[in-house]
Amino acid sequence: SIDNRILRLAGGTLDTTGYKVDANNKLRQMHVATGSDIGGTNVDQEFISLLEKILGADIIRKFQEESPIGWFRLMNEFDHQKKAIQNDESDVITILMPNTLLDVTLSATGRELEEIVKSKKIKGLSSNSEYIIIKYSLIQEIFSKAVDGIIRHMQEKMESPDLKEVSRIVMVGGFSDSAILQSAVKQKFETDAIRVITPEDAALCVIKGGVRFGHKPQVIQTRITRKCYGTRIAEVYDPKKHGPDRTHVEVYD
Numbered sequence: 501s502i503d504n505r506i507l508r509l510a511g512g513t514l515d516t517t518g519y520k521v522d523a524n525n526k527l528r529q530m531h532v533a534t535g536s537d538i539g540g541t542n543v544d545q546e547f548i549s550l551l552e553k554i555l556g557a558d559i560i561r562k563f564q565e566e567s568p569i570g571w572f573r574l575m576n577e578f579d580h581q582k583k584a585i586q587n588d589e590s591d592v593i594t595i596l597m598p599n600t601l602l603d604v605t606l607s608a609t610g611r612e613l614e615e616i617v618k619s620k621k622i623k624g625l626s627s628n629s630e631y632i633i634i635k636y637s638l639i640q641e642i643f644s645k646a647v648d649g650i651i652r653h654m655q656e657k658m659e660s661p662d663l664k665e666v667s668r669i670v671m672v673g674g675f676s677d678s679a680i681l682q683s684a685v686k687q688k689f690e691t692d693a694i695r696v697i698t699p700e701d702a703a704l705c706v707i708k709g710g711v712r713f714g715h716k717p718q719v720i721q722t723r724i725t726r727k728c729y730g731t732r733i734a735e736v737y738d739p740k741k742h743g744p745d746r747t748h749v750e751v752y753d
Contacts, residue, residue, distance in 0.1 A: 542646035
């Protein structure tokens with residue numbers, strides 16, 4: 501049999517559990533599922549914090565209120581580019597700043613984007629009149645909080661006795677496609693005894709697994725619930741049926 505640790509990383513959450521694959525290729529859960537509010541949205545939040553550091557929180561808030569579509573497009577562009585990062589020193593994220601945001605900034609500060617960025621002197625950040633350019637070192641900083649949190653959570657759970665024999669770590673979910681995260685997980689956990697696996701289209705694996713489970717629920721033989729209800733039953737003492745050694749009194753608060 502093979503012990504697998506399943507790591508699901510979606511936009512806003514981290515979910516982990518452990519399964520054993522038996523001789524019939526059926527799954528037996530070996531560890532209760534655990535989770536944390538760590539995921540790709542943490543990276544988005546770090547990008548927002550960077551924008552606030554550059555332009556100011558008030559300007560960002562005003563832009564969100566005056567141009568929700570522009571804000572959506574800005575974050576969508578960042579999301580698209582963050583997924584294309586290859587964890588290489590040549591990585592660059594180039595974001596076109598919406599005209600509305602540039603206008604709000606100019607009205608509030610009297611300065612152009614390029615002048616503001618130069619004055620901030622943020623390592624790994626440059627710009628021209630329309631774009632901000634985020635280089636490798638700053639990209640790593642933007643990802644670090646989420647990645648470090650995931651590694652800490654995994655490290656804590658891997659020390660559980662139920663997971664001592666894990667031989668596979670399978671990463672699925674949208675954030676699992678991140679090359680930066682994949683590299684960090686492999687560097688920390690991959691050994692001769694443990695292999696880290698990221699399937700192709702990791703984002704779709706959760707959906708495909710749900711559909712397959714719907715058709716063949718018997719593939720999962722056992723589960724472990726985080727909490728459960730139980731009953732305690734004591735048979736009424738019968739002197740004809742039970743000996744004197746079977747009597748006891750128990751007090752409940």
